[in-house]
Amino acid sequence: MSQALTGIQKAAILMVALGTDHSANVIKHLGDAEIEQLTLEMANVGKVSPEHRDLVLEEFHQMCMANDYIARGGLDYAREVLERALGESKAFDIISRLSTSLKMRPFDLVRRTDPKQLFSFIQGEHPQTIALIMTHLPVDKAATLLASLSPDRQADVAKRIATMGRTSPEVLKEIEKVLERKISSLAPTDYSASGGIQSIVDVLNRTDPGTVKVVMDALEVDDPDLAEQIKRQMFVFEDIVMLDDRGIQLVLREVETKDLGLALKGSNPEVTQKILANMSSRAGQMLKDDMEFMGPVRLRDVEEAQQRIVKVIRKIEETGAIVISRGGSDEIIY
Template sequence: MRARKMSGKEKAAVLLVSLGPEISASIFKHLKEQEIEDLALAIAGLKRVQPELRDEVLEEFHDLVMAREYLEQGGIDYARELLEKALGRDRAEDIIKRLTASLAVRPFDSARKTDPSQLLNFIQNEHPQTIALILAYLHPEQAGLILSSLSPELQVDVARRVAKLDRTTPEVLQEIESTLEQRLSAFVMDDYTVAGGIESIVDMLNMVDRTTEKTILDSLEEEEPELAEEIRKRMFVFEDIILLDDRSIQKVLREVDSKDLAMALKTASEEVSARIFRNMSKRAAEMLKEDIEYMGPVRLRDIEETQQKIVATIRRLEDMGEIIIARGGEDEVIV
């Protein structure tokens, strides 16, 4: 069945072509500019739509609309029950899976619209796993502010749980929703995407103050050193050197060997290279450019290791109070 091999955009393009220009135009009025552009490109890429494919897409659309109506009327279990009676168990389960994958609203949407200080009061006494799940669905800055305000012991526990989160089943999300809906209104359970993991906790830690970050990472270092090391590696990458002010960059350059710097810049962006060159004397910058230009082939792994070496230097200087890394989630106090 060809429709099953098509992307959502391709199916939407077939649907719009099948509905005709007038109806399609009225639908476009309710879409964002990027969505319109994506669909227009998908429509332009369509070849002649075979009747069988059109019917298959229209049938799938009808099933999903029907399933969504049932879902809104009585939840996922109600929708599944009615669909099973109408279409059979296998087809009903298939529709439910496609429906939950296609809806665009993420869980805890109302939580993301809530002031972090209010949300903190709301969740701080919940189980650490519940807090981790909620934080994983928040914006990183919002989650970072809340994480900073938890007790040190709870910070570490929650951070570890966020890092280890993978997929969360709809049933678990539904259970949390029913527990929390009395205090936060309108939790929407339409989307069950992946949340949490290393990148999620890294985003949060990049938004917390240095004291909170150090407390969490030092404790994780004792309990789960491999996890802590993986988080540290991703927290400040070489390209983030542009977050430093010129004085800090100059201090870093005084600590870095010129050969290491040349290798690290071999794959760096123009923006990073420009910031480095700007903080060197004209002669030193020209010599460094020559070193990079005449450097032979280098393994990417060696370049990345050299960049990590420089990152370690930056982190060491920050720990010593010699430089300041601009952090989005804290009010900088410079004395």
């Protein structure tokens, strides 16, 4: 019986049954510890009997169906459909396993919704509701959602995220009902940490520069102190002048020359001078020639090149090779 197998054994058998290509796509979404545990089990599983394989695949299929039913109409709808299809006992078993995982975090199905569909679904919601939902999304998806809003709502939602405190389970559950995503419940005494300065900084750092400008310009008018706090924790391309010569040289080793030329086409003279000062005369002249040869370029291409360089800088910062000053009296350490 499939129930005699542990969860990790079932996962290993499923990976073997799916084949290398599909298994590789699954593993990409796992954490290091999970990959290590699953890989070890796959190595030990040996030959899988047809009986075990079929039982695991059938259970996997039932769990997928249950998830689909939940996405369509919630946990109660899924339970009703499964009871009619598989019987009360089997349905209870499947729903119980799913409920355990679904209770781990709110808005789980919203996380898996395509950003365009999600925008269509929530665009009529109150900005506070949108802000709360965004704090429970991966930052890349939240950035896409923020960019999809109208300029006036972008600033409003950004401010609400930055100033949001902790949210009670009752509020989260009510919003999930409104969104027809009744898939999780939290313990009465549990509170979910939402929002804050770092939350909106993470979103803005992954948002296109045009949206960032709209949001920050509006916040500087509406709440200058808040705008200043956010700016201190953000890093934009022009902030490269905050790095000392060694830091800039580390960055120059990692960026593409074409990206550098494009990015500098839209930067101020101070940034260009700082970059050229950290290049050899020959390399600097080649860069200037490349920029001149480019001629007029699209603003979007310039912004995308700047974003790629900023990503390189953040990646280097994560390794500890550079530490970027976020304002105040802290110095840059290399």
